[in-house]
Amino acid sequence: MYSESDIDGAVTAGALSPDAAAALRNHIAATRHTPAVDEESFRLLTGFNDIFVSIAAxxxxxxxxxxxxxxxxxxGGVAVAVVSWGLAEFFTRQRRMALPSIVLLIGFIGGVAAALAGLLALDAQAVETFAKSVSPGRPEIVLSAIVAVIAAITATAxxxxxxxxxxxxTVAAGAVAVVGVVMALVVGFVPEAxxxxxxxxxxxxxxxxxxxxxWDMSDRERRTRRSDVAFWLHLAAAPMIAHALFNLLGVFDGPIGGGMALIVIALYLAFGFIALAVDRRALLVSSLAYVLYALSSLFETAGAVELAWAFTALVIGSALLTLSAFWHPMRRRVVGTLGSVAERLPPVSAMVPASA
Known part of the structure; x- marks a missing residue:
């Protein structure tokens, strides 16, 4: 299996001419009846050996x-970080294996964070005493600062x-760590936070x-590593947005009525519009649990108590399959409503020009 970034790398190395690469992309788009950008491809597996090496790692x-x-x-954390880096020198830098690279990255960053947390855990009482001595009225400020330092070092790693x-x-992991730094500082230093x-x-x-x-707009054709970076960033951002919005609506605070269920479904449709516009499905996946719960409550309110989840699964599953089957024509309509903004989004053309 070869990704768009692999083909782009082959062109850069001279193994493929730009015309040959464009012809290959056109051929794949024609056989799949969908343009490459709409596939939202990213490297995860290059073969079963990726799974084998990942399990061993x-x-x-x-x-x-x-x-x-x-x-x-x-x-323990230091050992995991050091070994993860060492294994990455071979399996990531030389072999360029996708899934093992992800596993080893998580091992390295997790090892760094675990080592720092382990240092604090060696003498938690001393840390608490230090926090109270520095800030007697609000020791949580010092504790939040310590958490922020750990997150900052993790982001640096x-x-x-x-x-x-x-x-x-890696960029998504670092961005999450930066979010951790900001959140720790804000929560610690701003009481109302x-x-x-x-x-x-x-x-x-x-x-x-x-x-x-x-990142997405810097690679609209989705042919380089930048598209993969954007994919993971979208995957990190989507749960934050979906979880926050649906929690603000109080979806899981108790039984919801028909009005609230309709609001949740309307919000999911809005997510669908955004997903089609930017050609990313992460928002739809992250908010799926909420709309399933809302639609099930709607069916229960209508009287289908015993079959509520069956009807919910059937309706949502059918809707998502339809969306997948007609993603390109629906996306063409959505992007067509955005005017000049469409020029900064992934293109909707079905084929790659031969001169690309």
Whole structure:
């Protein structure tokens, strides 16, 4: 399996001419009856060997974590981070294996964060005493600052990993760590922030979505690694946006009536419009649980108590399959309503020009 970035790399290396690459993309688009941009491709598996190596890598990381913790708690995280980086030198930098690269990135960043947290856990009482001595009235300020420092170091580790290995998911991991820094500082230093925490999550999600769109707009044809980076950023932003909005509506606070269910469905349709416009499906997937719950409540209100979930699964499943089957013509209509904004979004043309 070869991704768009692989084909682009082959053109850069001279293994394929630009015309040959365009002809290949046109051929694939014609056989699938859909343009490459609408496939929302990203590298995850290049073969079963990716799964094999990933399982082996997870086993090794679990082993070194256990051995490291038997010495001292922070050592487990240090060992995982060091081994993850070392394995990435071969499986990521040389072999360019997709899934193992993701596993090793998570191992490295998680190891760094676990090592720092382990240092604090060695003497939690001393940390609490230090916080109270620095800020007697509000020790949570110091604790929040410590959490922010851990998140900042983790973000720095992600940046170093990106500079060395350029794994697309790394940018999303670093962005999440940066969000952690900001959230910790705001919650710690602004007393009122805890009451509006869900609004902070929504703001962070929107900011990450904007950051993802910046990467997306720099590769509208989705042929380079930038598209993969944008995919993971969208995947990180979508849960923040969906979770915050539906929680602000109070969807899971108790039984919802028909009016609230209709609002939830309307919001999901709005997410669908955005998904079609930017050609990303992450928002639809992240908010699926909420609309399933709302539609089920709507069926129960209508009297179909025993078959509510069956009807819900049938309706939502059919709707999503229809959306997938007619994604391109529906997207053409949506983008056609956006005027000049459409020029910054992925194109809707079915074929790649031969001169691309």
């Amino acid at each position: 997870i086993a090794v990381l679990l082993g070194v974590a256990w051995l490291g913790q038997s010495i001292t708690r922070p050592m 992600a940046w170093l990993h990106w500079r060395r290995f350029m794994v697309p998911i 805890q009451r509006v925490f869900i609004w902070l999550v929504l703001a962070a999600g929107i900011a990450m979505f904007a950051f993802a769109m910046r």
